[in-house]
Amino acid sequence: MCVPIPEPSAQPAQMExxxxxxxxxxxxxxxxxxxxxxIARKRDRRSSPLLPSAPAREGQLGFxxxxxxxxxxxxxxxxxxxxxxxxxxxxxxxxxxxxxxxxVPTIALSHAHMDHVGGLPYWFSxxxxxxxxxxxxxxxKPDGKPRVPVGRCVCHPELEPALRGMMRAWEPLERQRTxxxxxxxxxxxxxxxxxxxxxxxxxxxxxxxxLGFSVLERRSKLKEEFRDLPQEKLRELRTRGTExxxxxxxxxxxYSGDTAPGEFLVRDEFADAKIVIAECTFFEPDxxxxxxxxxxxxxxxxxxxxxxxxxxxxxxxxxxRRTTIHYARERIEALAGEHAARIHLLxxxxxxxxxxxxxxxxxxxxxNPAPAAPANTELPPRESQEEIPASSE
Ligand SMILES: [Zn+2]
Ligand SMILES: [Zn+2]
Numbered sequence: 001m002c003v004p005i006p007e008p009s010a011q012p013a014q015m016e017x018x019x020x021x022x023x024x025x026x027x028x029x030x031x032x033x034x035x036x037x038x039i040a041r042k043r044d045r046r047s048s049p050l051l052p053s054a055p056a057r058e059g060q061l062g063f064x065x066x067x068x069x070x071x072x073x074x075x076x077x078x079x080x081x082x083x084x085x086x087x088x089x090x091x092x093x094x095x096x097x098x099x100x101x102x103x104v105p106t107i108a109l110s111h112a113h114m115d116h117v118g119g120l121p122y123w124f125s126x127x128x129x130x131x132x133x134x135x136x137x138x139x140x141k142p143d144g145k146p147r148v149p150v151g152r153c154v155c156h157p158e159l160e161p162a163l164r165g166m167m168r169a170w171e172p173l174e175r176q177r178t179x180x181x182x183x184x185x186x187x188x189x190x191x192x193x194x195x196x197x198x199x200x201x202x203x204x205x206x207x208x209x210x211l212g213f214s215v216l217e218r219r220s221k222l223k224e225e226f227r228d229l230p231q232e233k234l235r236e237l238r239t240r241g242t243e244x245x246x247x248x249x250x251x252x253x254x255y256s257g258d259t260a261p262g263e264f265l266v267r268d269e270f271a272d273a274k275i276v277i278a279e280c281t282f283f284e285p286d287x288x289x290x291x292x293x294x295x296x297x298x299x300x301x302x303x304x305x306x307x308x309x310x311x312x313x314x315x316x317x318x319x320x321r322r323t324t325i326h327y328a329r330e331r332i333e334a335l336a337g338e339h340a341a342r343i344h345l346l347x348x349x350x351x352x353x354x355x356x357x358x359x360x361x362x363x364x365x366x367x368n369p370a371p372a373a374p375a376n377t378e379l380p381p382r383e384s385q386e387e388i389p390a391s392s393e
Pocket of ligand 2: 111113206258
């Protein structure tokens with residue numbers, strides 16, 4: 001802001017300075033002494049009559065440590081959504097290509113609204129340019145070396161042709177080909193993210209073709225009937241070709257993407273996930289209709305899911321900028337009852353920072369326990385000190 005309007009509360013000395021023409025202004029030091037308090041100084045920096053103000057700092061990544069996973073990224077309805085889980089080698093959506101998301105080899109794209117897909121061509125381009133993900137080459141031009149994808153985007157099958165078209169549209173503009181790997185994932189089908197970790201597409205309900213995702217761990221478990229057998233007997237059964245184990249799927253993380261409520265939200269992949277990441281665009285009590293029109297979730301929809309979702313952590317994303325974090329938290333506290341403690345807002349930087357600092361302090365004290373006081377000088381706990389009667393002194 002560069003309009004030289006003094007604040008009504010400015011003191012006469014300042015008013016006088018501000019009234020003078022720019023050429024007659026005193027030096028910076030004199031100006032500093034005229035400024036009243038640190039708060040006023042900060043405000044003056046923001047709206048100085050001398051200089052236009054510096055731009056607001058760009059959005060900070062939301063961050064939650066939900067052991068053993070980090071959930072990090074940015075998500076604001078209509079602007080951008082990119083949510084990364086580094087430990088699982090995946091990011092959900094890429095409305096903006098943050099520096100952090102460059103390290104992830106797979107983008108699971110929920111749908112192609114601009115706030116979810118806008119960063120995709122840049123992500124492919126930067127991964128290629130910065131040679132991230134190993135040796136880079138054109139995936140469709142095998143050169144005899146092992147194929148190392150430069151990064152892949154997993155999407156609803158209906159989006160695949162248009163996303164390929166979008167990437168090709170850059171070629172005449174840039175006069176070069178950026179390699180890309182776009183993989184259509186049918187709903188109900190799985191794709192391997194890393195060893196025994198699968199990504200499953202789940203059809204959701206939005207204004208455009210859309211998928212939610214489940215990340216599952218595949219484990220083999222000994223069948224019940226063989227549980228009490230000794231090791232050598234099990235070995236013998238295995239060599240005879242008997243299938244002694246069964247495959248199990250452990251839902252780790254579920255991501256709703258943008259969606260209207262639907263029966264898919266009560267599936268095992270959501271009900272049993274350790275972490276549910278759900279959109280929640282609307283919090284105001286009278287915005288139910290708006291949520292239905294835009295095919296989004298309202299806080300009331302989330303509240304209905306709480307008895308079903310067993311997750312240790314429910315991370316709400318895609319909150320509208322119109323809704324303050326304070327108001328969202330207030331509504332959660334008012335509606336979620338005992339469940340409120342497991343609901344997090346990805347973009348609640350202050351609460352999440354305090355939570356992480358507490359986790360850090362706990363980890364530090366576990367790693368370096370305070371040395372115990374020598375036995376003979378050990379003091380009783382504070383409460384009992386207060387109970388010591390005066391006569392005992
Ligand atoms: Zn969106
Ligand atoms: Zn959308």
